[in-house]
Amino acid sequence: MTAGSTGNDGPRRIKSVQTATDVIDAIKQQQGGTLAEITADLELTKATVHTYLQTLVDCGFVTRDGDQYRLGFQFVTIGEHVRNETDLYMAGHNEVDELAERTGEYTHLIAEERGREVVLYESRGEFAVAMDYHLRMRETPQHLHDTAAGKAILAHLPVTRRDEIIANLEFERQTANTITDAAELRETLADIRDRGYALNDEEEIRGMRAVGAPVLGPTETVVGSVSVTGPTSRLQGDRFHSAVPKQVIETANLIEVTLETAQFDR
Amino acid sequence: MTAGSTGNDGPRRIKSVQTATDVIDAIKQQQGGTLAEITADLELTKATVHTYLQTLVDCGFVTRDGDQYRLGFQFVTIGEHVRNETDLYMAGHNEVDELAERTGEYTHLIAEERGREVVLYESRGEFAVAMDYHLRMRETPQHLHDTAAGKAILAHLPVTRRDEIIANLEFERQTANTITDAAELRETLADIRDRGYALNDEEEIRGMRAVGAPVLGPTETVVGSVSVTGPTSRLQGDRFHSAVPKQVIETANLIEVTLETAQFDR
DNA sequence: CGCGGCCGTTTGATAATCGCAAATACTTAA
DNA sequence: TTAAGTATTTGCGATTATCAAACGGCCGCG
Numbered sequence: 083m084t085a086g087s088t089g090n091d092g093p094r095r096i097k098s099v100q101t102a103t104d105v106i107d108a109i110k111q112q113q114g115g116t117l118a119e120i121t122a123d124l125e126l127t128k129a130t131v132h133t134y135l136q137t138l139v140d141c142g143f144v145t146r147d148g149d150q151y152r153l154g155f156q157f158v159t160i161g162e163h164v165r166n167e168t169d170l171y172m173a174g175h176n177e178v179d180e181l182a183e184r185t186g187e188y189t190h191l192i193a194e195e196r197g198r199e200v201v202l203y204e205s206r207g208e209f210a211v212a213m214d215y216h217l218r219m220r221e222t223p224q225h226l227h228d229t230a231a232g233k234a235i236l237a238h239l240p241v242t243r244r245d246e247i248i249a250n251l252e253f254e255r256q257t258a259n260t261i262t263d264a265a266e267l268r269e270t271l272a273d274i275r276d277r278g279y280a281l282n283d284e285e286e287i288r289g290m291r292a293v294g295a296p297v298l299g300p301t302e303t304v305v306g307s308v309s310v311t312g313p314t315s316r317l318q319g320d321r322f323h324s325a326v327p328k329q330v331i332e333t334a335n336l337i338e339v340t341l342e343t344a345q346f347d348r
Numbered sequence: 349m350t351a352g353s354t355g356n357d358g359p360r361r362i363k364s365v366q367t368a369t370d371v372i373d374a375i376k377q378q379q380g381g382t383l384a385e386i387t388a389d390l391e392l393t394k395a396t397v398h399t400y401l402q403t404l405v406d407c408g409f410v411t412r413d414g415d416q417y418r419l420g421f422q423f424v425t426i427g428e429h430v431r432n433e434t435d436l437y438m439a440g441h442n443e444v445d446e447l448a449e450r451t452g453e454y455t456h457l458i459a460e461e462r463g464r465e466v467v468l469y470e471s472r473g474e475f476a477v478a479m480d481y482h483l484r485m486r487e488t489p490q491h492l493h494d495t496a497a498g499k500a501i502l503a504h505l506p507v508t509r510r511d512e513i514i515a516n517l518e519f520e521r522q523t524a525n526t527i528t529d530a531a532e533l534r535e536t537l538a539d540i541r542d543r544g545y546a547l548n549d550e551e552e553i554r555g556m557r558a559v560g561a562p563v564l565g566p567t568e569t570v571v572g573s574v575s576v577t578g579p580t581s582r583l584q585g586d587r588f589h590s591a592v593p594k595q596v597i598e599t600a601n602l603i604e605v606t607l608e609t610a611q612f613d614r
Numbered sequence: 615c616g617c618g619g620c621c622g623t624t625t626g627a628t629a630a631t632c633g634c635a636a637a638t639a640c641t642t643a644a
Numbered sequence: 645t646t647a648a649g650t651a652t653t654t655g656c657g658a659t660t661a662t663c664a665a666a667c668g669g670c671c672g673c674g
Binding site for chain 1: 361400404407408411421425426489
Binding site for chain 1: 652653654660661662663664665
C-alpha cells in the first residue's frame, strides 16, 4: 500500500520533533529515569529512544548522569531568557514584590498561553507560609477557571478566545467550591468585569483564598494578571472584599502605566 | 553517488531534532522574528522553516503572535520544574536569600553543566543596585574561569573533568584582570583549594568584585557554588578578603549540611 | 567460575519522512 | 488594478528514521 493511503491529511509537521517532545515529556513526568524506564512510557523501541536521548543530550536539553537521564539546565536559562523578554515580567515583578511586602501574602504575576495560566513571577510576603502547592503551580500551567488570576484574565479576553477556551475546559472539581459548569463561569466572569477584580474562595485549594486583577494593555486587551493568595483565616471580611482588592488593582494599574510608558529595548 | 559515500560515520543522531534546536536558537538570538527573519539565520528554505515553526508551535516551544514567532512560556515552566528537581536549588535558595540580607549585595547559587556555569538562583540585597549584567548572566551560561563562583567549582572538579574544561576554554579577555592562560588559571585554582574560597577582582566586569565558595557533596564532589557580587568600592580590604569570604563559606557549609540531611522526595 | 539475565549500544535494511523548488494564496502599498 | 512583499501549500526525489536483531558490558547467582 502506498504511503498516502493512510489518510494523512492536515498540515505538514516534523514527526521527529513531536517525538522528541514526547521523550522530553516522559523524562519530565518520571523526574528523570533510565533508558528502559523512559522507553516504557513511549511506544518506541529501546534503540529509537536511545538515539533520541543521545541527540537531546548533544543539544543540551537532556543531561546524563550514569544511566540516569534528566532534563538539562538549558531549560532554566532559556526560561530565564523568555521571562526577561516578556514586557509584563519586566514591568511587573518589582510591583509584585511590593504587593507582597504590603500584604504579607504570596503574590503572583500571571500570563496566559494556550488557554492555561503561566506563573511568570512569585513573591512571598512575610506571613506567607511555606507551601508545596506553589511549586506545582509554577511547574505546570493551570486551568483558568479555578484561580483568581486565571478568572481575571479569562474575563477580559476577546469573546472569541474566551468562548474557545471555555469550550475546551474540563471543569475538574478541585474543591467543593470549584465552578463546574460554563453558565456559572460566564456569570462569574461578568461580575469580575463589573467589579474589576476576581475572587477565589477556596475554589482551587481548601483553606486558601485569592484576589486577582487583570493587567490590561493599551487597546484594552488583557496581557496578564496579578494576584494575592493566602489562608482564608487572614483573607476575610473587609480585607478580602475591599482592602486587598484595592491593593491588587492598584498594583495592576501601576504595571499598566509602566507597560505603556517604558521602552523595553528591542 | 550513493548515500553511504558521504563517509557519514559517528554515532547516529536525529537530524530533525538538531535542526529544531537551530530554529529555537535563531529565535532566541533574534528575540523573536518573522518567518523570513528566522529563515535568514538558517541554511534552510522558507518552506522548511515554516514546517518546523508550525511543529514547534504545536509542541508549545514557540508562540506565534501575528507574524512574530517567539519562544513559548513552556520554557519558563519546564525551567521551573528542572530547578525544583535540583537538590542544590531546593537546599540552597533560602540560604542564598539570607546571605543577600546579611551582605546587602547580589548573591548567586551556581551549578555547572557542560563546562559552563548556570545561575540557579539570584538574590538581591538591599544595597545591590540594578544592573543589566545580571540578566545576561542568568540567560546565558558563562565560562567558569572569570567568575568567583565558576572558579570555585572548577577548582574542585575531578582532575579529568577540570583538564577537559580548561582545554576547551577560549580565555576571552573581558577586562584587564581576566585570567588569560591555563598556567595562571591552574595556579589560582590551587590557591582556591587551599583557601577554601575564590575571588574575582574585576576579572569579568570592571568595577565589580565577587567572592565564591564551593558546595561539596558527600564524596567531596562539587555540586555547585555560592557567591557574593558587588562594586569594588564596597568589597575592599578586610571585608573582601576575610569577612565576606567567611560568610560565603558559612552559607556553602549550611547548604552542604542540608543537602546531606534533607530527603528530597523522589 | 561460568552462566543467565538485564542493562545500554550498535547495525543493516527499508518504509517513511524530510526538504527543496515551484506554485499558490494572502496583505499591503501604490 | 498591479506590484511586491509576505506566508502557506504541494509534488517528488533523496535522505533518514525506525525496527529487529545482534552485540557487548555488568552484576548476581548457582
